Amino acid sequence: MPRCRALFVALNPRRVSSLATDPRMSKNSKVLNLKDKICGNEVDLSLCDVTEVPVRELALFTKATVVDLSCNNITSLPPEFCNLTHLVKVDLSKNQLTCLPDDLGNLTSLQHLDLYNNKLTVLPVSFSQLRSLKWLDLKDNPLEADLAKAAGDCLDEKQCKQCAAQVLQHMRGLHEEVDRARVKRLLREKELERKREVKQREREAREKEARKREKTAEKEKRRKEYNAQMAAAAAREQQKKKSEEMKKKNGQAAADKKAAAATRPKPQRSLLGLMFKLLLLLLLGLAGVAAACKLTDLQKEAVCVPVNVAVDDGFSWAKRQEAVVRQLLRNLSSAAKEFIESTQASKN
Numbered sequence: 001m002p003r004c005r006a007l008f009v010a011l012n013p014r015r016v017s018s019l020a021t022d023p024r025m026s027k028n029s030k031v032l033n034l035k036d037k038i039c040g041n042e043v044d045l046s047l048c049d050v051t052e053v054p055v056r057e058l059a060l061f062t063k064a065t066v067v068d069l070s071c072n073n074i075t076s077l078p079p080e081f082c083n084l085t086h087l088v089k090v091d092l093s094k095n096q097l098t099c100l101p102d103d104l105g106n107l108t109s110l111q112h113l114d115l116y117n118n119k120l121t122v123l124p125v126s127f128s129q130l131r132s133l134k135w136l137d138l139k140d141n142p143l144e145a146d147l148a149k150a151a152g153d154c155l156d157e158k159q160c161k162q163c164a165a166q167v168l169q170h171m172r173g174l175h176e177e178v179d180r181a182r183v184k185r186l187l188r189e190k191e192l193e194r195k196r197e198v199k200q201r202e203r204e205a206r207e208k209e210a211r212k213r214e215k216t217a218e219k220e221k222r223r224k225e226y227n228a229q230m231a232a233a234a235a236r237e238q239q240k241k242k243s244e245e246m247k248k249k250n251g252q253a254a255a256d257k258k259a260a261a262a263t264r265p266k267p268q269r270s271l272l273g274l275m276f277k278l279l280l281l282l283l284l285g286l287a288g289v290a291a292a293c294k295l296t297d298l299q300k301e302a303v304c305v306p307v308n309v310a311v312d313d314g315f316s317w318a319k320r321q322e323a324v325v326r327q328l329l330r331n332l333s334s335a336a337k338e339f340i341e342s343t344q345a346s347k348n
Helices: 003-011 013-018 029-037 055-059 079-083 125-129 145-151 157-263 271-295 304-320 322-347
Strands: 042-044 066-068 089-091 112-114 135-137
Touching (some): 055 079, 271 304
16 A cells, blocks of 8 residues: 555544454554654655545644645645644645634644645634744635735745735734624624613513502502492491481380370360260160160050150151251261260270
8 A cells, every 4th residue: 555545544534444454554553654754843744635634643743843735635624723733834735725714823833834726715813813924825826805915926935924924914904803893793782782671671660660550550449449348338337327216216206106195184075975975875765765666566565655655746846846856966966976086086
């Protein structure tokens, strides 16, 4: 197996699993193969058909500060590449890089960076943190206009050094703009957050005030209901008292009336009434005797003969004294009426 091909297989995990049973692949084959590529402080991995940077293996050799990865098929650098802070010179020319890691600025020891003939259009903002960078080549990359102007032609050593200084200055300006934009964004977010908090406090205050009004209205409603209940109870009590007073008054009036009736002196019977009663009784008796003697079989008796004669004489006299009889009957009627009224009054 060719030397570079063996290194690529050893650094490719997919190929390692397929060659795990090969007795020639020992446990330390990766380290041994990478050691074969080290010469002093330089690791030469150029023209090895590498598609991925062996970051873990490079991290084991901190004394290897120069890495040549040119003329391969690398399309991107893994984020872990930015942890290789011991690197001083990196050659990534003639690859297929389309972008660089965002944390590339962590390589603070990097002095020489060759990115010739890749597919880069922009550089990460952290590029401005490469304080030690003295040499940079960005030829044959589809760079944005401003970045291409800052990079220049890079046709010789002097221009590449100027490229490093001018690109760093350009990236610092971008970095400052990004920082200002970030500060503005943070201030805007802070202002929005403050406004949200103000709105939240206002909403909470409104809700609190609404709850307070509801509680006040509920309390007022309960107070009115309580007052209405107390007023109804007082009205019922007043009505009850009036009813009791009315009953007492009616009872007292009845008692007074009864007492007055009891203490009222009975009317004295007039002499005329007594005489009328006696006369009435006498007349009734005489009328009964006359009727018995006149209408019954006793009319032939010796006792009834004078009675019948007297009755006949009385009728004859009455015919002659018709006016007197009528007056007498009227007097008797009035006396009877008076007697009945006095009798009813005495009963009451």
